[in-house]
Amino acid sequence: xxxxxxxxxxxxxxxxxxxxxxxxxxxxxxxxxxxxxxxxxxxxxxxxxxxxxxxxxxxxxxxxxxxxxxxxxxxxxxxxxxxxxxxxxxxxxxxxxxxxxxxxxxxxxxxxxxx
Amino acid sequence: xxxxxxxxxxxxxxxxxxxxxxxxxxxxxxxxxxxxxxxxxxxxxxxxxxxxxxxxxxxxxxxxxxxxxxxxxxxxxxxxxxxxxxxxxxxxxxxxxxxxxxxxxxxxxxxxxxx
Numbered sequence: 437x438x439x440x441x442x443x444x445x446x447x448x449x450x451x452x453x454x455x456x457x458x459x460x461x462x463x464x465x466x467x468x469x470x471x472x473x474x475x476x477x478x479x480x481x482x483x484x485x486x487x488x489x490x491x492x493x494x495x496x497x498x499x500x501x502x503x504x505x506x507x508x509x510x511x512x513x514x515x516x517x518x519x520x521x522x523x524x525x526x527x528x529x530x531x532x533x534x535x536x537x538x539x540x541x542x543x544x545x546x547x548x549x550x551x
Numbered sequence: 552x553x554x555x556x557x558x559x560x561x562x563x564x565x566x567x568x569x570x571x572x573x574x575x576x577x578x579x580x581x582x583x584x585x586x587x588x589x590x591x592x593x594x595x596x597x598x599x600x601x602x603x604x605x606x607x608x609x610x611x612x613x614x615x616x617x618x619x620x621x622x623x624x625x626x627x628x629x630x631x632x633x634x635x636x637x638x639x640x641x642x643x644x645x646x647x648x649x650x651x652x653x654x655x656x657x658x659x660x661x662x663x664x665x666x
Contacts, residue, residue: 464636508559521579523553547588
C-alpha cells in the first residue's frame with residue numbers, strides 16, 4: 437500500500453506552452469507504484485486558465501475537489517463545481533476552463549492503456 | 552459527457568450489517584454511464600466507523616476529500632488525512648477506520664473487471 441500527500445508530489449506543467457494556460461499536474465498514482473489498470477493525477481488550473489480542446493482514446497473520470505469551472509466540447513459548455521463528478525467517454529472532445537476566482541483542483545483517473 | 556453533483560446521487564449502506572459500521576457509498580460513475588474501464592464511488596465513514604478488513608483481486612485508488620483516518624492490513628496501521636492519495640494493489644488486505652472527529656469522505660476508483 438502507498439500513501440502520499442499531494443503537497444509532497446512534484447507539480448509540473450501539464451501541457452506544452454501555447455496549448456494551454458495555467459494548468460499543472462501532480463502524478464499521484466502511476467505504473468511505478470505497481471498500478472496495472474489505472475493512474476490518478478491531480479490537475480490544478482489557475483483562475484483564467486484552460487486546458488487544450490482535445491480528445492484521447494481512453495475514458496476519463498474526474499472529481500472536483502476545489503473551485504469551479506466549465507467544460508466545453510467545441511459546441512456546448514457546461515458548468516461544474518466542487519463535489520461534482522465528470523465522466524468523459526473515450527474519444528470525446530473536452531476542454532476545461534477555470535472561470536472562477538479560486539484555483540480549480542480536480543482528481544483525474546484514466547485506465548492504463550494496453551499495448 | 553456526464554456531470555453530476557454528489558449530493559444528488561443516492562447514498563446507501565456500503566457493506567452488510569455486522570461487517571462494518573457507519574460506512575455509506577455513492578456510485579458516481581458506473582457501467583450504466585458508458586464506463587468501460589473504471590468506476591468511481593464516493594465512500595463516507597462516520598466518526599468511529601470502519602470498513603471490514605477485506606481484499607479483492609483488483610487494485611484500488613483512493614483520494615481523501617475530507618476528514619482523516621487510518622488504514623490497517625491486519626498487522627500494521629498507517630494514518631492518512633485530507634489530500635492524501637492511497638494506492639492498494641490487488642489482493643492486499645485493507646481496512647479503513649475513521650478515528651477522527653469529522654466525517655471521512657474518500658473518492659474510490661477501481662477498474663471494471665473483465666469477465
